[in-house]
Each structure stands twice: as structure tokens, then as C-alpha cells.
Amino acid sequence: MVNIDTALVSIGGLNELASQGTIIHRLDPRAKLITTVMFIVTVVSFDKYAVSALLPLVLYPVVLTALGNIPPGAITRKLLIVSPFAVLIGIFNPYFDQQILMHLGGVPISGGLISFTSILLRFVLTVSAALILVAITGFEAVCLALERLKVPRAFVVQLLFLYRYLFVLVEEGLRIRRAYALRSPGSTGVALRVYGSLSGQLLLRTLNRAQRIHQAMLCRGFDGRIRLARSFQFAARDEFFVLAWGLFFLLARLYNLPVLMGVMVEGLL
Amino acid sequence: MHMADALISPAVGGAMWLATAGLTVYCASKLKNQADDNRVPLMGVLGAFIFAAQMINFTIPATGSSGHLGGGMILAILLGPQAAFLTMASVLTVQALFFGDGGLLALGCNIFNLGFWPCFLAYPFIYKPIAGRNPTPRRIFLGASLAAIIGLQLGAFSVVLETLASGISELPFTTFVLLMQPIHLAIGIVEALVTSAVVIFVWRARPEVLELASSGRKFGDFSLRPVLIGLVAVALVTGGILAWFASAHPDGLEWAMFRTSGKEELGPPADAIHDNLARVQEQTAFLPDYGFKSPAEPEGTAQAAEAETWPSISAGTSVSGIIGGTMVLILASCIGLILRKLSHST
Numbered sequence: 001m002v003n004i005d006t007a008l009v010s011i012g013g014l015n016e017l018a019s020q021g022t023i024i025h026r027l028d029p030r031a032k033l034i035t036t037v038m039f040i041v042t043v044v045s046f047d048k049y050a051v052s053a054l055l056p057l058v059l060y061p062v063v064l065t066a067l068g069n070i071p072p073g074a075i076t077r078k079l080l081i082v083s084p085f086a087v088l089i090g091i092f093n094p095y096f097d098q099q100i101l102m103h104l105g106g107v108p109i110s111g112g113l114i115s116f117t118s119i120l121l122r123f124v125l126t127v128s129a130a131l132i133l134v135a136i137t138g139f140e141a142v143c144l145a146l147e148r149l150k151v152p153r154a155f156v157v158q159l160l161f162l163y164r165y166l167f168v169l170v171e172e173g174l175r176i177r178r179a180y181a182l183r184s185p186g187s188t189g190v191a192l193r194v195y196g197s198l199s200g201q202l203l204l205r206t207l208n209r210a211q212r213i214h215q216a217m218l219c220r221g222f223d224g225r226i227r228l229a230r231s232f233q234f235a236a237r238d239e240f241f242v243l244a245w246g247l248f249f250l251l252a253r254l255y256n257l258p259v260l261m262g263v264m265v266e267g268l269l
Numbered sequence: 270m271h272m273a274d275a276l277i278s279p280a281v282g283g284a285m286w287l288a289t290a291g292l293t294v295y296c297a298s299k300l301k302n303q304a305d306d307n308r309v310p311l312m313g314v315l316g317a318f319i320f321a322a323q324m325i326n327f328t329i330p331a332t333g334s335s336g337h338l339g340g341g342m343i344l345a346i347l348l349g350p351q352a353a354f355l356t357m358a359s360v361l362t363v364q365a366l367f368f369g370d371g372g373l374l375a376l377g378c379n380i381f382n383l384g385f386w387p388c389f390l391a392y393p394f395i396y397k398p399i400a401g402r403n404p405t406p407r408r409i410f411l412g413a414s415l416a417a418i419i420g421l422q423l424g425a426f427s428v429v430l431e432t433l434a435s436g437i438s439e440l441p442f443t444t445f446v447l448l449m450q451p452i453h454l455a456i457g458i459v460e461a462l463v464t465s466a467v468v469i470f471v472w473r474a475r476p477e478v479l480e481l482a483s484s485g486r487k488f489g490d491f492s493l494r495p496v497l498i499g500l501v502a503v504a505l506v507t508g509g510i511l512a513w514f515a516s517a518h519p520d521g522l523e524w525a526m527f528r529t530s531g532k533e534e535l536g537p538p539a540d541a542i543h544d545n546l547a548r549v550q551e552q553t554a555f556l557p558d559y560g561f562k563s564p565a566e567p568e569g570t571a572q573a574a575e576a577e578t579w580p581s582i583s584a585g586t587s588v589s590g591i592i593g594g595t596m597v598l599i600l601a602s603c604i605g606l607i608l609r610k611l612s613h614s615t
Binding site for chain 1: 271272273274275276277278279282293294296297298300301307309310311312313314315316317318320321322324325326327328338343355356358359360362363365366367368369370372373374432436437438439440441444462463465466467469470471474475478589590591592593594596597598601602604605606607608609612613
């Protein structure tokens with residue numbers, strides 16, 4: 001799980017990227033959400049030995065980061081942090097699947113190695129797509145897009161509230177953590193006996209805060225209905241964005257583009 | 270560390286998304302009917318609390334390692350199953366979008382694994398009966414511990430089933446289970462201790478919070494609908510796995526026939542009616558022998574069949590694939606650099 005000291009910087013960083021005004025940022029959030037989902041489904045739909053066929057799909061994150069002015073380092077750092085799960089599960093593949101499937105210049109390559117490479121590729125593609133989505137759209141716009149796409153309103157409201165109070169509570173948790181660290185030099189984590197009362201304190205402060213927020217909402221005329229202000233429209237360029245990428249994903253899925261290119265090159269030589 | 274998109278197939282991801290979507294719609298409509306104004310900010314703030322609390326590590330005594338809170342049980346105890354499910358879902362969504370922790374397609378699986386089992390199974394059927402309406406620290410400890418451990422075991426087992434049904438990872442069932450379950454037993458014990466510690470603290474400091482939480486819902490109010498939705502999802506996934514295992518071997522009848530007559534199926538009698546009907550069946554059966562008609566093998570056949578009929582891996586295409594793959598990567602990098610230059614100059 002993410003370290004509390006860097007979490008705020010992490011979330012704030014993506015937010016800052018999302019507030020830019022590039023041409024990608026100005027697209028309708030629904031278009032970007034739908035295209036990202038299409039992308040992930042396409043990547044995941046390949047069979048387990050697909051490696052070269054996946055490579056053309058690298059174009060999607062590359063184009064979006066370039067046009068959206070997103071520094072590649074921001075995405076790569078986060079990729080490295082969450083890689084352990086996929087890597088640890090995938091690393092067993094070469095061990096269990098040792099059937100030799102091809103020879104690369106005399107070196108036998110097992111099926112397990114190919115499928116492990118495929119897993120790594122899939123991981124990079126899908127996780128970067130999710131992170132880029134927030135970096136080019138912004139969390140609130142994604143939530144509003146979800147609501148327009150018929151996601152239950154209670155859930156969207158919950159996401160927006162969570163996002164709003166995340167910063168407040170993470171800061172409070174950070175203060176508690178820091179106070180504890182200052183009073184117990186050399187400790188790596190909170191001792192279990194104390195953790196109950198520390199988290200309990202945070203929880204009680206949370207509940208009090210919820211009470212105050214509710215009172216404030218009532219004072220401002222809250223009547224139980226949440227109203228969301230959303231003002232985006234699907235324009236021609238959004239349709240073009242979705243259709244063009246959709247077509248590309250379909251082509252990449254149906255035809256192994258690198259193999260075709262390689263055959264063409266071999267034919268020319 | 271939640272399930273990644275890299276390890277699931279569209280079928281499994283889609284099935285779990287359907288289950289999660291169904292549960293979300295159910296919870297949202299149930300909450301609308303309950304019409305408790307105060308719940309809206311409470312859910313948001315508690316979600317943020319779980320998020321923050323997950324980032325504070327505590328040291329596990331006698332091991333020196335550290336762990337952190339999961340949170341499903343605390344949410345269920347304080348909010349009730351439906352609100353807790355939505356809150357847990359929102360926390361996981363933010364983690365997937367901001368930290369890439371858990372893929373977007375796998376989000377359905379993760380919400381199900383971490384939300385359904387604690388909120389709709391462990392809480393109503395384990396914690397509530399044990400803790401009762403007027404809990405004591407001992408009953409809280411017992412109820413929360415059992416609920417946390419069992420909820421986590423079920424969640425971990427779901428991960429095993431989902432990964433297996435997707436067929437991307439090569440881990441065999443027994444190895445994976447022997448890996449996942451003990452680890453999550455340890456995590457479950459830690460979660461049990463932490464959850465009890467926090468709930469007992471709240472019970473001592475502000476007992477009315479717990480009373481308020483449990484009084485809002487009738488004691489015997491076990492709704493079966495979410496449990497049914499969850500079980501249907503599990504059935505879909507296990508059905509997929511069983512079909513995968515089943516397709517390789519002949520069934521009992523064919524095996525018996527092979528033993529007795531040397532053939533797996535008796536040939537049809539050679540007359541006109543059988544011929545015609547057989548021809549009709551050939552035309553209409555779009556899934557002959559439960560597989561696809563085209564030469565490409567379906568995903569779930571045995572390893573030997575895959576090796577001999579899998580068309581793509583041959584010396585010729587692999588070399589072209591490498592050449593083409595390298596070209597594609599170079600091309601993509603060039604496009605990226607050019608676009609970046611262009612967007613900077615405007």
C-alpha cells in the first residue's frame with residue numbers, strides 16, 4: 001500500500017497534470033473513458049502467448065502522453081510501485097510451462113517465458129492506460145462521465161465525497177503518524193497496542209467531522225437530493241477520437257501487425 | 270496489492286463486472302429507500318478514513334514485519350452491508366485510478382472479492398449473530414475475528430478461481446491455493462486484531478455510535494438477493510473452470526465404450542435417414558463437440574493439442590514477429606517524440 005507521506009503528492013501530481021488545457025484534455029471525458037475501456041478489453045482479450053501482436057497497442061499510451069503533455073516518468077514510477085503483484089504471479093510461468101515453443105537464433109525459448117513476457121506487456125499497457133485516463137481527464141470529470149453513462153448516482157456521489165475528503169483525512173492521518181514517530185524514535189510502524197486507540201481517535205474525529213459536514217449541508221439547503229453540475233457535450237471530434245482508436249484496436253486485434261510488417265520487410269530484402 | 274488486468278481474461282472480467290454492477294445497483298436502490306440524510310457525508314468520510322488508515326502501518330508483534338488495515342469489516346459494522354459495499358467500492362476505484370493498484374477491468378473482481386464477502390456474508394452471518402445488539406469486548410473480538418478471517422479466506426480463494434479461469438497464469442490450482450490461503454490467513458489474523466482493537470475502542474469511547482449503527486437495521490433482516498447475485502457470479506466462474514478441465518478427457522460413457530468396443534462412439538447405421546439428419550446436424554451445430562468449428566483451437570484444450578495445432582508459433586512467423594515488433598516499437602517512439610515536440614511548440 002502507498003506510503004502516507006507520499007500519497008498526497010502522488011494524488012496532487014496527477015491532479016495538476018489533469019488541469020492542463022491540451023487538445024486531449026479538452027475532449028469529452030466520456031470519449032476518453034470509453035476508449036480506455038475498449039483499450040483494456042482489447043489488451044486482455046489476446047491469448048496468453050501473444051507478445052508481438054500486443055506491441056502496436058503501445059501507440060495508445062504513447063500518443064496520449066505526448067499530446068497530453070504528461071511526463072513519462074510520472075507514469076513509469078507508479079508502474080514500478082504496483083508491479084509486484086503481476087510479476088510475482090507471472091514469474092511462475094516459466095517454471096511451470098517449460099515446453100519449448102520457438103528458437104531465437106539457436107536459443108530455445110519456452111512457452112512459459114513467452115507468456116511471462118506477455119503478462120508484463122499486458123501489465124504495462126493496462127496500468128498506464130488507467131493512470132493516463134486520470135491524468136488527461138481529472139477525477140471529478142471521470143465521475144461525472146460515469147454518471148452520464150448510467151452508473152448509479154449514489155455511487156458517483158460517494159466517489160466525489162471520498163475524493164473531496166481524502167485530502168483532509170490523509171493530512172490528519174499524516175499528523176497522527178508524525179506525532180507518533182516523533183515520540184518513538186527508531187520505530188518502523190505503530191505498535192499494535194497503540195494502533196487501536198490511534199485509529200480509533202482518527203475514526204472518532206472522522207465521525208465528528210461527518211456530523212459537522214452534514215450540519216453545514218443542511219444549513220445550505222440540503223434536502224436529500226444531490227444535484228450535479230455537468231456541462232459537457234459530445235462533439236464530432238470526440239466521436240472521431242472513439243471511432244479512430246476503436247478501429248485501430250480492432251485491426252491490432254485481428255491482424256498481427258508486427259508479423260505483417262516483418263514479412264513485408266523480409267520480402268523487400 | 271489487488272488483482273491486475275494482466276492476469277485476467279475478458280470473460281472473467283466481464284462476468285465479475287456484471288456481478289459487481291448488479292450489487293452496486295442493488296445497494297444504491299436499497300440506500301435510496303432508507304433515506305437517511307446523514308449517511309451521505311458519513312460514507313464519503315469513512316471511505317476517506319479507510320483510505321488514510323490503510324496507509325498507516327503497524328508492527329506485528331513477535332514478527333517484526335508490518336501490516337495495515339483492510340477495512341471491509343469496520344465499514345460493515347459502522348455502516349451496514351449496502352453502504353459499506355459502496356464505500357469499499359469507491360475506495361478501490363480511487364486506488365485503481367490514482368495508483369494503478371488493481372486494473373480497471375479487474376476492478377469488478379476486486380470490488381467483489383473485497384466487498385461482497387465481508388459485507389454480505391461475513392458481517393450478517395458471522396459478526397452480527399455473535400456480537401448481537403449489545404456487544405461486549407469479548408463478543409466483538411470473537412465476532413470480528415471470525416468474520417475477518419473467513420471473509421479474507423473467501424476473498425483470497427476468489428482470486429485463485431478468477432486467475433485460474435482466465436488461463437493467463439500457469440500456476441496450477443493446488444500450488445496457487447497453497448500459496449494464497451496461508452498468507453491470507455496470516456493477514457486475516459492481523460485484520461482481526463486490528464478491527465477488534467478499533468471497534469472495541471469505539472465501543473469504550475462512544476458506545477452510542479455502535480448502537481446507532483446496529484439499531485438502524487432489524488436484527489433478522491438478512492436479504493438474500495445480494496447473496497444470490499454473488500453466488501451466480503461464483504457459479505459462472507467455476508463453470509468456466511470446470512468446462513476447461515472437462516473438455517480434455519472423454520466422459521464416462523465414452524471411456525467405458527472405448528474399453529469395451531475399442532471405439533469411443535458407435536458409428537451410425539448406414540441408411541438414408543441417419544445420413545440426412547447427420548448432415549443437417551453438421552450444418553446447424555455451431556459448436557460441434559463444444560468447441561469452435563474453425564481450425565483455431567479454443568482456449569481451453571489440453572496442452573498437447575495446443576502444442577501440435579497452435580498455428581502462430583513457427584520459426585517463420587516468430588522471426589517476422591520480432592522484426593516487425595522492433596519496427597513497431599521504434600515507430601511508436603518516433604511518433605511519440607514528434608507529437609511531444611509539436612504540442613510543446615504550439
